Amino acid sequence: MKVISITNNKGGTGKTTTSYNLGAALANRNHKVLLIDLDAQCNLTIAAGVPTTGRHIGELLLGEAGFDEVVVKKDGFDLLPAHRMLLSYEYRINTEPDSGFFLSENLEGKDYDFVIIDCPPSLGSLTVNALVASDYFVVPMQGENFAYVGLDEILQLTAKIRRRMNPRIKLAGILFNRFDMRTKFGQMVLQKLMQNPMVRVFETSIRQDVSLMESTAFAQSIFAYAPDSRGASDFSKLCDELLELYGEEKIQQ
Numbered sequence: 001m002k003v004i005s006i007t008n009n010k011g012g013t014g015k016t017t018t019s020y021n022l023g024a025a026l027a028n029r030n031h032k033v034l035l036i037d038l039d040a041q042c043n044l045t046i047a048a049g050v051p052t053t054g055r056h057i058g059e060l061l062l063g064e065a066g067f068d069e070v071v072v073k074k075d076g077f078d079l080l081p082a083h084r085m086l087l088s089y090e091y092r093i094n095t096e097p098d099s100g101f102f103l104s105e106n107l108e109g110k111d112y113d114f115v116i117i118d119c120p121p122s123l124g125s126l127t128v129n130a131l132v133a134s135d136y137f138v139v140p141m142q143g144e145n146f147a148y149v150g151l152d153e154i155l156q157l158t159a160k161i162r163r164r165m166n167p168r169i170k171l172a173g174i175l176f177n178r179f180d181m182r183t184k185f186g187q188m189v190l191q192k193l194m195q196n197p198m199v200r201v202f203e204t205s206i207r208q209d210v211s212l213m214e215s216t217a218f219a220q221s222i223f224a225y226a227p228d229s230r231g232a233s234d235f236s237k238l239c240d241e242l243l244e245l246y247g248e249e250k251i252q253q
C-alpha cells in the first residue's frame, strides 16, 4: 500500500482536483484506491457524490466510529468522507497526546494499493496526520510569483515530520496546475524552485481546462465526464509518471 498526500497550505491550487482525478486514473488501471477527504470544505466528498451529513473522518480519527462505519464504497474507489464540523474535530485532536499518528493507525493493515489524501489549505494537525501516514506527498502549485514561498513552509514541516515521526515521507513532486512552464515567466519560476536541491518537479503539468471544473460539479471524474479532454490526458500522463517514478524508486528523499 502506498499513501500519497496532496498538500499545499495555499488555497485553490488544485489539491482536490488532483486527488480526485489521480485517484480515478489509478482506479482505471485496476488499482484498489481509497480517497480521504481531510478538508472541512468537503469538496472531495461532494465531488465524489457522497453526502456530507453521514459518518466522517473526524469521528474515525477520534475513535468515535470504526473504519467500516465511515468508509463509503463507490464505483471504482472507496472514500472516507469529510464533514463541515471537521475543524472542531481538528481542535479536539490537537488536545490528545500523540495525535499526529491517528490517521496512520487507522490505515494499518488495510489492503488498498493506493491511498490518496486531499489535505486542507493549512498545515494544522489534520495535514500533520496526513503526512505522518504518507509515503509520498505531491504539491500542486499555480505558477504565480511567490508560489514558492509557501513551499518552504511545507518542506520545513515535512523535514520535521521525517525526522521525528515518519522517516518514509518523500516529495513525489511539485505539480504545476493551470500554468505554462514553457513561457519565459514559467522558466523563471522553475529555475527559482530548482535552486532548492530538495525540490523535484513533475514533467507533466495540468493545463487549464474548463472540463475539470465542470466534471467535479457533475460529481464525475474527468475520465467519466470528458475522456477526450486535455484534463483527462494530463491526469492520465501524471498517473503514468507517478507509477514510473514509484517503480524506479527515483522519488527524492
Ligand SMILES: Nc1ncnc2c1ncn2[C@@H]1O[C@H](COP(=O)(O)OP(=O)(O)OP(=O)(O)O)[C@@H](O)[C@H]1O
Residues within 6 Å of the ligand: 010, 011, 012, 013, 014, 015, 016, 017, 018, 039, 041, 043, 119, 120, 121, 177, 178, 206, 207, 208, 209, 210, 211, 212, 213, 214, 216
Ligand atoms: N487545471 C484546471 N483547469 C480549470 N479549472 C481548474 C483546474 N484546476 C482546478 N480548477 C478549478 O479551480 C478551483 C480550485 O481547485 P481545487 O478545488 O482543486 O483547489 P484546492 O487546492 O483543492 O482548493 P482548496 O485549497 O480550497 O481546498 C475549482 O473550482 C477547480 O474546479
Ligand SMILES: [Mg+2]
Residues within 6 Å of the ligand: 015, 016, 017, 039, 043, 044, 118, 119
Ligand atoms: Mg480542496
